[in-house]
Amino acid sequence: MPDILSIASAMESFKTITEIVRGIKQAAKSLEDAQINYQIAELTNALADLKLALADVKEENITLREEINSLKKSRDLRSLLTIKDNVYLPVSGEIDDYGKGPWCTNCYDSNSILVTLHHKSSIVVGDYMSNKFECPKCKSSTSAQKNKRC
Ligand SMILES: [Zn+2]
Structure with missing residues (x-):
């Protein structure tokens, strides 16, 4: 059943990634390697979450397209x-x-x-x-x- 939760989840992941990138920029200025490595690990996790959320969005999109095609076909058939x-x-x-x-x-x-x-x-x-x-x-x-x- 399609829902909009995965879209919201993808947007949340994107927001998290944006915050992590901002953190990396600040850490890079102070040249603290441990902080940068931590931020990169966080970024990698956030990207994995985003990838999963986008896979859900893609699946929902396919399901919705199939439903639209089925409804169009049904409407066209009814007219015949x-x-x-x-x-x-x-x-x-x-x-x-x-x-x-x-x-x-x-x-x-x-x-x-x-x-x-x-x-x-x-x-x-x-x-x-x-x-x-x-x-x-x-x-x-x-x-x-x-x-x-x-
Ligand atoms: Zn019958």
């Missing part, structure tokens, strides 16, 4: 769907990588996944054919009517 007789169908013809449907409205509306419905039976009434479908994932069933002449 239409609901007819309680099933999702392509607005026109076929959707690349997904086919022709029909897809389960329950699965798409609740989990944003397109699950192709399984055809269970057909009943002909007059000019209409009623097809019964079942979702293999959520097990919901639905009927879709179709004019036989179409």
Whole structure:
């Protein structure tokens, strides 16, 4: 789960490093080797902390980019769907990588996944054919009517 703690941690490390560098400059003026070595060790530790914090920021950034891409893809897919007789169908013809449907409205509306419905039976009434479908994932069933002449 992305959070902003690692960004705050990276900024804190940067502040610490800045203070250590200031300390090294002052120690260098007085030429005290022990003090300079101590400051360099502190600087090395602060840099290691910064490196870890930045790795967390990088990981969060990747996660956020993936989430953004997933949301964009979901939004784009939604614009290609239409609901007819309680099933999702392509607005026109076929959707690349997904086919022709029909897809389960329950699965798409609740989990944003397109699950192709399984055809269970057909009943002909007059000019209409009623097809019964079942979702293999959520097990919901639905009927879709179709004019036989179409
Ligand atoms: Zn379903």
